[in-house]
Amino acid sequence: MVDVAIKSSDGHPLVYLPHHDYYSDESLREILSQVRSFAMVGASATWKRPSFYAMKYLLKKGYRVVPINPRSAGTKIIGQQVYASIADYPGDLDMVDVFRSSEDAYDITKEVIALKDAKNIKVLWMQLTVRNDKAAELAEAAGLTVIMNRCPKIEFARLSGELGWSGINTKIITAKVLRPPRV
Numbered sequence: 488m489v490d491v492a493i494k495s496s497d498g499h500p501l502v503y504l505p506h507h508d509y510y511s512d513e514s515l516r517e518i519l520s521q522v523r524s525f526a527m528v529g530a531s532a533t534w535k536r537p538s539f540y541a542m543k544y545l546l547k548k549g550y551r552v553v554p555i556n557p558r559s560a561g562t563k564i565i566g567q568q569v570y571a572s573i574a575d576y577p578g579d580l581d582m583v584d585v586f587r588s589s590e591d592a593y594d595i596t597k598e599v600i601a602l603k604d605a606k607n608i609k610v611l612w613m614q615l616t617v618r619n620d621k622a623a624e625l626a627e628a629a630g631l632t633v634i635m636n637r638c639p640k641i642e643f644a645r646l647s648g649e650l651g652w653s654g655i656n657t658k659i660i661t662a663k664v665l666r667p668p669r670v
Contacts, residue, residue, distance in 0.1 A: 502620040507635050515642050518610055518632065519668035522581040523551060525612075526573050528595055529586030530554030532564045537614075538586040539564070541640040548643060548667070553580065573602055582610035584639060589619045596622035600629040614638055643668055 530552075531538045542552050543565055553576050554564045560571035570576045573583060583599045585592050592613055599611055611626045613619065613635040623633040643649075647667035 502624050504620045504623055507618070507620065507623060507633065510634060510637065512646060515634070515637070516646050516668045518582075518612075518634065519639060519643055519646065522610060524553065524578070524580050525550065525582035525584050525610075526553045526555050526570075526576060526580050527584045527586060528555040528573065529591075530556050530559075530564055530569065531586075532556075532559055532562065532569075537638075541584075541586075541614075541638060542567075544640045545643070553578075573598055573606065576606075579607040581608065582612055583608055585611070585613045585617055587617070589613075589617050592617055592619040593622045593625075596626050599631070600626060603629060603631060610634070612637070612639060615641075 527538060527542055529538055530542055533539060542554065545552050546565060546567070552567060554567050554569045555571070555573055555576070556564075556569055557571040559569045560575070562569050573580070583595070585595050587595060596611060596619070599608055602608060608631065610632045611623075611634075613622075613633075615636060615638045618635045620635075623635060626633045649667075
């Protein structure tokens with residue numbers, strides 16, 4: 488059998504990281520319990536956008552969510568000041584949540600890596616349908632924890648049992664009241 492390297496349109500080999508196909512509940516719970524503040528890159532002020540729902544939910548759960556959106560910089564989303572970039576935010580961040588396309592995730596990842604020490608960023612999280620293995624490889628090499636194709640809102644609700652309240656099968660069966668990932 489001959490190994491064939493799959494290449495992208497620019498001739499470089501494609502990167503595929505199979506360890507990002509599955510995340511244990513324990514690892515997701517650990518991240519969600521340790522994170523206190525994060526930037527939401529691609530946050531929207533439009534109430535019907537998924538980023539708006541996720542931000543509203545996570546704010547109610549006690550997280551500090553910093554919206555990042557160059558077009559809305561200087562305004563507020565759900566009472567939170569919007570910044571044009573992660574670099575513009577003056578404080579520390581535990582995590583960056585990417586609500587942009589998979590292609591955009593690469594440049595965002597480079598910005599996160601450049602700022603990780605100055606902002607104390609430990610986690611790079613890419614939303615549902617956002618997966619960029621090349622970006623994940625860069626981030627992991629820089630010492631960041633990476634989650635792809637998952638939503639922190641959904642994972643929080645699933646791990647705390649809230650998602651099951653609406654009849655959704657979370658694959659967590661218990662008679663106990665689950666403790667939320669964040670204490």
